Amino acid sequence: MSLIVLLFxxxxxxxxxxxxxxxxxxxxxxxxxxxxxECPGEWMTRxxxxxxxxxxxxxxxxxxxxxxxxxxxxxxxxxxxxxxxxEGAWQGASxxxxxxxxxxxxxxxxxxxxxxxxxxxxxxxYKRQFQQQSVxxxxxxxxxxx
Numbered sequence: 001m002s003l004i005v006l007l008f009x010x011x012x013x014x015x016x017x018x019x020x021x022x023x024x025x026x027x028x029x030x031x032x033x034x035x036x037x038e039c040p041g042e043w044m045t046r047x048x049x050x051x052x053x054x055x056x057x058x059x060x061x062x063x064x065x066x067x068x069x070x071x072x073x074x075x076x077x078x079x080x081x082x083x084x085x086x087e088g089a090w091q092g093a094s095x096x097x098x099x100x101x102x103x104x105x106x107x108x109x110x111x112x113x114x115x116x117x118x119x120x121x122x123x124x125x126y127k128r129q130f131q132q133q134s135v136x137x138x139x140x141x142x143x144x145x146x
Contacts, residue, residue, distance in 0.1 A: 041145025
């Protein structure tokens with residue numbers, strides 16, 4: 001079964017293949033030619049970045065996150081992005097589950113080397129600026145059209 005078929009069966013079916021592909025090659029490719037699924041638009045990468053809103057000093061405020069978006073995200077993602085709000089949980093080094101507010105930034109892009117560099121820069125800047133252990137990233141190949 002090809003990666004493309006699994007992609008359309010849902011994300012759970014895709015996870016083992018993504019892990020294998022990531023470990024082997026570090027990237028995801030779309031099948032081309034007559035076996036490729038139809039896309040009336042353009043194949044692109046949809047990246048979700050999950051930002052926790054607390055650290056050892058307490059909550060990261062809406063104003064602090066907005067300032068981060070204005071100074072770090074917007075200039076690096078001029079083609080656009082979407083911010084979603086929510087609440088999440090994670091397990092720290094102590095083994096204790098922690099709940100906190102969260103923001104998810106969604107960006108759809110071509111997946112170029114430059115795109116990768118700017119996404120990684122945003123993640124590293126947030127971790128450094130807000131003393132975060134990590135920023136979770138999720139990527140998916142999607143058919144997009146405007």
